[in-house]
Amino acid sequence: MTPATTTQVRTLGNYIDGNWVPTTSTEFLDVVNPATEEVLARVPLSNAHDLDAAVQAANRAFQGWRQTPPAERCKVLFKWKNLLEEHFEEIARICTQEHGKTLAEARGDLRRGIDNLDVAVGIPSLMQGEALEDVGRGIDCVSYRRPMGVFAVIAPFNFPPMVPMWFIPYAIATGNTIVLKPSEQVPLSQQRMWELLEQCGLPPGVVNLVHGGREIVTGMCEHPLIKGVSFVGSSPVAQYVYETATKHGKRAQALGGAKNFIVVMPDADLEKSVDILVESCYGCAGQRCLAGATLVFVGDAYEKFKGPMLDRIKRIKVGNGLEDGVELGPVISKSSLDRIHGLIERAIGEGAEMLLDGRQNHGQDKGYFLGPTLFDNVTPDMEIAREEVFGPVMAWLKVETLEQALAILDAHPYGNTTSIFTSSGKHARTFAYHAEPSMMGINVGVAAPMSYFNFGGAKGSMFGDLKAHGKHGIEFYTDRKVVITRWF
Numbered sequence: 328m329t330p331a332t333t334t335q336v337r338t339l340g341n342y343i344d345g346n347w348v349p350t351t352s353t354e355f356l357d358v359v360n361p362a363t364e365e366v367l368a369r370v371p372l373s374n375a376h377d378l379d380a381a382v383q384a385a386n387r388a389f390q391g392w393r394q395t396p397p398a399e400r401c402k403v404l405f406k407w408k409n410l411l412e413e414h415f416e417e418i419a420r421i422c423t424q425e426h427g428k429t430l431a432e433a434r435g436d437l438r439r440g441i442d443n444l445d446v447a448v449g450i451p452s453l454m455q456g457e458a459l460e461d462v463g464r465g466i467d468c469v470s471y472r473r474p475m476g477v478f479a480v481i482a483p484f485n486f487p488p489m490v491p492m493w494f495i496p497y498a499i500a501t502g503n504t505i506v507l508k509p510s511e512q513v514p515l516s517q518q519r520m521w522e523l524l525e526q527c528g529l530p531p532g533v534v535n536l537v538h539g540g541r542e543i544v545t546g547m548c549e550h551p552l553i554k555g556v557s558f559v560g561s562s563p564v565a566q567y568v569y570e571t572a573t574k575h576g577k578r579a580q581a582l583g584g585a586k587n588f589i590v591v592m593p594d595a596d597l598e599k600s601v602d603i604l605v606e607s608c609y610g611c612a613g614q615r616c617l618a619g620a621t622l623v624f625v626g627d628a629y630e631k632f633k634g635p636m637l638d639r640i641k642r643i644k645v646g647n648g649l650e651d652g653v654e655l656g657p658v659i660s661k662s663s664l665d666r667i668h669g670l671i672e673r674a675i676g677e678g679a680e681m682l683l684d685g686r687q688n689h690g691q692d693k694g695y696f697l698g699p700t701l702f703d704n705v706t707p708d709m710e711i712a713r714e715e716v717f718g719p720v721m722a723w724l725k726v727e728t729l730e731q732a733l734a735i736l737d738a739h740p741y742g743n744t745t746s747i748f749t750s751s752g753k754h755a756r757t758f759a760y761h762a763e764p765s766m767m768g769i770n771v772g773v774a775a776p777m778s779y780f781n782f783g784g785a786k787g788s789m790f791g792d793l794k795a796h797g798k799h800g801i802e803f804y805t806d807r808k809v810v811i812t813r814w815f
């Protein structure tokens with residue numbers, strides 16, 4: 328992201344009260360294609376005035392929307408789903424251009440987003456409460472799930488179409504109204520998805536989109552009319568959002584950063600596991616909260632996997648994600664690339680052995696590229712084993728026993744995801760039972776829960792108790808009201 332330098336490109340507006348409107352702010356950022364460095368658009372850094380207009384519109388729309396029968400609310404989601412399917416390739420291409428991930432990855436990103444519509448259209452059944460006759464003599468009790476009002480949704484850069492969809496469908500299907508702030512680094516796929524949403528017949532104010540950065544996030548956490556905040560991003564910001572929102576009396580779910588260890592046992596299936604392990608780290612250029620970038624080889628697993636892994640990693644094709652056959656696109660920005668270069672320098676300084684140096688081998692003369700980078704002989708105390716890299720850098724650690732591998736996971740403050748590769752049910756069971764990260768793969772490289780399960784980690788990777796989508800999504804966006812009735 329660089330300061331805005333050109334007026335030739337489209338300037339994005341906010342979507343407030345059923346209209347696209349310009350910001351009242353004078354600050355803008357360029358949205359840059361990380362593969363070509365081309366400026367794609369200008370995104371406003373909106374201000375408190377813009378946010379307040381959106382929140383007031385959402386608040387005005389709430390009563391009418393909550394009284395709309397749930398099945399009718401869901402008709403909007405069916406329409407949106409159909410439009411998103413119709414424009415699927417177009418949106419995936421936008422995602423690749425703004426983010427850098429390959430077209431195949433962008434398709435997966437959008438698909439996983441749309442999946443949430445498939446779940447949320449079940450709200451007339453899923454939102455039902457509970458009832459019991461005769462809780463006392465002649466007294467009946469009903470517990471309703473009810474929408475609460477205006478919710479805020481704040482997204483990170485790494486899954487531009489998907490992450491907002493972890494929240495929007497559930498929030499509005501349950502009868503709430505929302506204000507979304509997409510990541511200012513990748514606002515374009517959401518912009519297009521919302522142009523389609525606009526065609527679905529929602530009353531004005533039910534959904535609002537305000538572009539911006541920190542000022543909007545803080546404003547959302549403090550605004551008196553916002554009832555709850557759904558956030559996804561790095562852990563320091565997740566913690567800030569959780570603490571600020573709850574201090575202001577709101578519900579909050581804040582999904583944070585990650586450092587994911589994958590344990591490879593000597594009995595793991597070599598042939599079937601190599602591609603999966605390589606993709607877990609280098610897929611989406613390592614910019615996944617579920618990236619398995621830190622491998623812990625147990626016992627003889629290292630000797631068994633080293634050669635085949637190296638061969639496969641060396642064959643990764645780097646380039647613009649729109650081109651056929653490309654497996655590894657750029658990272659999101661120059662500043663991200665610089666940050667990762669810093670981590671690489673310090674890993675070398677701390678004594679990690681560099682087997683592949685992606686700073687040299689990517690073959691691109693423009694864009695924020697880093698080829699596959701690989702460190703061997705990494706120890707748990709090194710920065711490269713402790714910090715989230717969020718780039719195509721893999722670190723190899725070695726231990727003698729599964730217990731030692733579990734101890735490494737246990738000592739780390741984050742707990743988003745982990746996986747084990749093994750052909751032993753006993754090892755798998757021991758691992759699943761003891762490892763704390765709450766999204767876990769057994770011979771699965773990216774253990775991303777489907778939309779009908781809950782998504783979210785443990786320890787410092789998650790602030791709050793209700794996770795994203797699945798049943799938790801519905802729980803988060805509804806209050807329980809108990810009515811106890813006696814008729815004389």
Ligand code: NAD
Nearest residue numbers: 482483484509510540541544560561564582583584585616
């Ligand atoms: P980020 O924390 O920099 O930004 C996330 C959002 O917060 C953005 O909308 C941004 O505008 C806003 N923001 C940034 N700095 C802020 C500040 N100081 N005060 C208030 N708001 C601020 O995260 P990112 O770089 O966009 O995304 C990558 C991070 O997100 C990684 O750490 C990744 O692990 C995490 N992530 C987690 C999950 C999960 O499910 N746990 C999923 C996706 C991404």
